[in-house]
Amino acid sequence: MTVPTEALRERTYRFGPLDRPGWLLGMGGAQCLALGAGVLGLGVLLTAGLPAPVALAPAVAGALISFTPWRG
Secondary structure, three states: OOOOHHHOOOOOOOOOOOOOOOOOOOOOOOHHHHHHHHHHHHHHHOOOOOOOOHHHHHHHHHHHHHHHOOOO
16 A cells, blocks of 8 residues: 655644653752652651651652752
8 A cells, every 4th residue: 555645744743842851750860869858858857757747858848958949
């Protein structure tokens, strides 16, 4: 079966721009490292015996650093 050359020349679609995937779930390296450091701090503080609300501070700070827009 041959495809008519007319169909090859006339395209009715256009591909979107290429996505730039990140390290994990579309996040960049700095975002992943900030989240990882926050979770690591959470684990260290919980292991040290601090109460959970106090130990959550590094995880919250890492999340804020990761997801707050910087420079516009």
